[in-house]
Amino acid sequence: xxxLFKREDLEQFLLxxxxxxxxxxDRDLPRSALNAVLEQAAAAFTSALRCSHAKAAADLxxxxxxxxxxxxxxxxxxxIAHDLCKELVSADQQVLARVCPIPxxxxxxxxxxxxxGPAAAALLFRTGLCTDLRILQAVAWHTVGSPEMDTLALLVxxxxxxxxxxxxxxxxxxxxxxxGAFPGEAGLLQLAGTILDRITAHCRIEGHxxxxxxxxxxxxxxxxxxxxxxxxxxxxxxxxx
Numbered sequence: 001x002x003x004l005f006k007r008e009d010l011e012q013f014l015l016x017x018x019x020x021x022x023x024x025x026d027r028d029l030p031r032s033a034l035n036a037v038l039e040q041a042a043a044a045f046t047s048a049l050r051c052s053h054a055k056a057a058a059d060l061x062x063x064x065x066x067x068x069x070x071x072x073x074x075x076x077x078x079x080i081a082h083d084l085c086k087e088l089v090s091a092d093q094q095v096l097a098r099v100c101p102i103p104x105x106x107x108x109x110x111x112x113x114x115x116x117g118p119a120a121a122a123l124l125f126r127t128g129l130c131t132d133l134r135i136l137q138a139v140a141w142h143t144v145g146s147p148e149m150d151t152l153a154l155l156v157x158x159x160x161x162x163x164x165x166x167x168x169x170x171x172x173x174x175x176x177x178x179x180g181a182f183p184g185e186a187g188l189l190q191l192a193g194t195i196l197d198r199i200t201a202h203c204r205i206e207g208h209x210x211x212x213x214x215x216x217x218x219x220x221x222x223x224x225x226x227x228x229x230x231x232x233x234x235x236x237x238x239x240x241x
Contacts, residue, residue, distance in 0.1 A: 005045045007092035007123075010084070014041055014127050031073035034129055038080045046087050053165050054083045061159035064177065068151050068188070077130065078138035078156045085119035096122040102133070102140035107212055114143040114211075144213040145192070147220035154188040161195045169198040189225040193218060 017037045021029055035058075042051045058079025065072040085093055093115040097104070100118035108114040121140035124130040138156040141149055145157050162170035162177070173194065176182070182191040196218045203210050 004089045005087055007088055007096060010045050011127055013044060014129060018129055031077055035073060035077050035080060042080055042084060046083060050083055050086055054080050056163040056165050057159045060163045061155050068155060070152055074135055075152060075155055078135045079159060081120055081124060082139050082142045082160060083116060085123060086116040093119040100140055101125050102137050104140055105213060108144055117143040144211055145217045147217060151185050151188060154192055158191050158195060168202060186225055186228045189221050193221050
């Protein structure tokens with residue numbers, strides 16, 4: 001059985017470790033210093049399996065960051081932090097999610113499967129460790145996504161779903177991604193749409209419920225892709241709502 005942690009303990013851990021970094025620094029700390037603290041927190045407050053997943057997603061995202069003109073350290077930051085609240089007690093996740101600085105739909109805030117995203121974004125913000133809205137958005141939206149995801153959020157969303165520890169369809173898509181098959185924002189939109197399509201097909205085969213937000217997100221990303229690629233004359237492929 002997975003051990004559940006308390007919000008106060010995680011907050012105190014982060015603040016103490018971050019304070020130690022600041023005491024030893026003679027200038028503004030680079031993002032890599034924050035990432036080191038977040039790695040320590042992931043190791044201490046999530047299971048070994050969860051920590052391994054977060055690091056794999058962060059590594060994959062950072063590896064591909066340059067291809068999308070993004071700072072690798074920023075992508076890694078969002079990746080290593082995205083599941084930091086996954087193993088907090090449910091009530092503590094709710095407390096944090098309710099004060100998330102990033103707008104999230106009600107179905108995310110009310111579903112215990114998804115609250116850890118906005119909870120982690122709120123944790124980073126309220127502790128002062130990170131106030132970069134792009135990173136906070138990537139963390140908050142990584143579970144079910146958002147039609148407003150920018151390139152950084154899209155990159156983290158995709159890395160979370162197809163990092164090397166994932167099974168099923170992830171290996172094929174990851175290999176294509178690493179080979180440069182999904183360039184630019186349009187490529188990330190295409191990859192995210194493909195991931196959602198594969199997840200939906202898997203859920204139907206296994207008889208699992210499909211989140212109400214999934215077809216909404218899929219169709220919104222398809223519309224954005226059409227706009228970017230100039231194919232507005234053709235109707236988008238749509239998932240049933």
